[in-house]
Amino acid sequence: MISRQTFLRAVVLGWGGERKVWALLERRTMMNGVEKTNGEDLATEEQLITPWTVSVASGYTLLRDPRHNKGLAFTEYERDAHYLRGLLPPALMTQELQEKKLMHNLRQYEVPLQRYMAMMDLQERNERLFYKLLIDNVEELLPVVYTPTVGEACQKYGSIFRRPQGLYISLKEKGKILEVLKNWPERNIQVIVVTDGERILGLGDLGCQGMGIPVGKLSLYTALGGLRPSACLPVTIDVGTNNEKLLNDEFYIGLRQRRATGQEYAELLEEFMTAVKKNYGEKVLVQFEDFANHNAFDLLEKYSPTHLVFNDDIQGTASVVLAGLLAALKLVGGALADHKFLFLGAGEAGTGIAELIALELSKQTKAPLEETRKKIWLVDSKGLIVSSRKESLQHFKKPWAHDHEPVKGLLDAVKAIKPTVLIGSSGVGKTFTKEVVEAMASINEKPLILALSNPTSQSECTAEEAYTWSKGRAIFASGSPFDPVEYNSEVFVPGQANNAYIFPGFGLGLIMSGAIRVHDDMLLAACKYHGLLSYILHAHLPPQ
Ligand SMILES: O=C([O-])CC(=O)C(=O)O
Ligand SMILES: [Mg+2]
Incomplete structure (x- = not known):
């Protein structure tokens, strides 16, 4: 039994002390054999004390503290121990039931922004429940939050x-x-x-x-x-x-x-x-x-x-896309070095991905980076990036200025370069037109088309367009999610190439290993592991 003295000490100590009391109460709850629905994370016990915090999250305040509030999931014992009697209606609702109710409510909203607001409200009201929803329904809720x-x-x-x-x-x-x-x-x-x-x-x-x-x-x-x-x-x-x-x-x-x-x-x-x-x-x-x-x-x-810094748009996107390319090789065949890449967009994502591909190619073929970069071509708002433009280019575009006649638009660049992989990262929507996709499909048996710009309104083309215009031959992935598409009585499941598929794991790895700097080799390792994983996952999806 926790003594009143310990409890009062916690009041005096403030936040950190209160957490210890909370943890003690939780332990007691477990010892009593009362089911622990969503117990305190004991790791937070070591939280440093913030001296100016005098409030103790119990009673009414506890219900308004998103980090500890459980709403109707507070057990009878907890309602007594935390001075919650009368502050909640009598019903007890498990976290599972709360989740069922909230998912039902969320699905009633037709406007995505309403779902977003409902999720933000939940995060501010009951943080654990917010994360339970997100973890259990990740595919459905990722496009919301x-x-x-x-x-x-x-x-x-x-x-x-x-x-x-x-x-x-x-x-x-x-x-x-x-x-x-x-x-x-x-x-x-x-x-x-x-x-x-x-x-x-x-x-x-x-x-x-x-x-x-x-x-x-x-x-x-x-x-x-x-x-x-x-x-x-x-x-x-x-x-x-x-x-x-x-x-x-x-x-x-x-x-x-x-x-x-x-x-x-x-x-x-x-x-x-x-x-x-x-x-x-x-x-x-x-x-x-x-x-x-x-x-x-x-x-x-x-x-x-x-x-210890990491740019998600340059390095995160690059890792996910390289991982996706390595996985896609199993579908299109050949080695990475057998492919030719054309980018629309020469900003953070475009040059970041290009550089990581060149680095991987260089490791695989032992060719110098300057050589492997030549397999990669970029188009910006002024056309194909070529040597004659070098002087006027921003520094991050300069390595991609190769020898070639000037080419104005994307369609002409596709026809001139004949890429096997087309990657959109310019942030401008609807730029992979029917003609561009058809040109890719006329050059390649299985054209690889990545429409990476976000959100959906800025996507270079939709999944449906990519499949229809290529007559079902494109291997397609996009930055924002698209639903599966039915074409010629076949269902095509588009991939999603968004840095969300790498930064949480990559960041966790950095933190767990105690790293103090980020190196390119870490990015390459992350995408190889990720590439393998997505290939394994892909094997369980209907064929493209
Ligand atoms: O946030 C996303 O969905 C991916 C990303 O980093 C961006 O588009 O800037
Ligand atoms: Mg971003």
């Missing part, structure tokens, strides 16, 4: 905003970022996902409203990677926005100014990165997400030597 619905949520974030999630660090906080980090109630942070909102999916600059992305990504770190929610910190850096619509939107939640750039931007990021390492140590993983190209490459290069 993540891509594509999270994109719409970010666009409307100001209007649907209820309670703040994550940490907002704006130019106003310059010089005080360490203090801001200390305002966050958790001390033991293992992963930070940070955005500056400038390139949210393929939707462009959504400023401060990009917060939906770190929140969504981190919910997958827990649901798919198994990290404790308390170890995850979503951060949005607000340096303004160049989105006129948002600047004029009365419900916009961010700084109402145009984006800071140059030194002002660099100084804020530097202060943030320094504060993060100082506050959480060098083993905290910082995942950069949805920065615009012009900052993404520079930030990765600048902080890779000093911090």
Whole structure:
């Protein structure tokens, strides 16, 4: 029996003490043989005490504490022990029954954004139940809390905003970022996902409203990677926005100014990165997400030597796509070196994937990187990237400027290069036209077509278009999910090539191994394992 004295001590100690009491009560519950529906994570016992927290999550406060609230799943014993008598209706509902009820409710909503809001409400009300739903129904709920619905949520974030999630660090906080980090109630942070909102999916600059992305990504770190929610910190850096619509939107939640750039931007990021390492140590993983190209490459290069950083859009997407290609070789035949790759889009995803393919080719064939890069061609908004354009290219495009006549559009590039693999990563939708897909199908028996841009509205083509236009011969995967397609009485199941299939596991690996830097070999190892896994999974799907 826990003594009243221990309990009172916990009251005085605050949050950390309360957790110990909670754990003791839970243990007692188990000893009494009362079924433990969703017990306390004992690992949280070591949580450092936040001295200013004087409230103890019991009674009414407990019901409003999402981390510990169980709603109607509180047992009779817990209702007595935590002063909940009368605060709940008499019925007891197991977590399984709560899950059944919520899934039923969610399925009633026809508008995806309503489902998103219902899930966010649940996360703020009963965190364990939120994750139970997400883990048990991952295929159904991933498109709700993540891509594509999270994109719409970010666009409307100001209007649907209820309670703040994550940490907002704006130019106003310059010089005080360490203090801001200390305002966050958790001390033991293992992963930070940070955005500056400038390139949210393929939707462009959504400023401060990009917060939906770190929140969504981190919910997958827990649901798919198994990290404790308390170890995850979503951060949005607000340096303004160049989105006129948002600047004029009365419900916009961010700084109402145009984006800071140059030194002002660099100084804020530097202060943030320094504060993060100082506050959480060098083993905290910082995942950069949805920065615009012009900052993404520079930030990765600048902080890779000093911090445990990972750019999901460059490195995560690259690993998933290479894994997918390795798996697809079993379907299309040949070795990686037998293929020729054409990209539409030469930004983070495009050049990131291209570089990882070139690296893998170089390892496989022992040819130098400069040679293996020549199998890979990129098209940007100005046409095929060729040597004659080299001078005017941004630095991350330069390695892809090969010798060739200038070529303007994608269709002409397909005809000129004759790729076996076509990859879309430009963030612009509907660019894989009927003519482009037909051209791919006329060159290849089984053209590999990856429409990676997100969300669904920005996809280069739909799964149905890829299968129909190629007369059922394309091997297709996309960044955002598509339903299976029936064509000529055959069912085609499209693949999904989204970095969500790698970053939670990759991040978990980094944390578990205690890594302090990310190396390319780790990415290659991740995609080989992932490629094998997806091949095994694929073997259980109906044939393409
Ligand atoms: O969030 C996603 O679905 C994938 C991704 O990183 C992006 O499109 O920027
Ligand atoms: Mg991203």
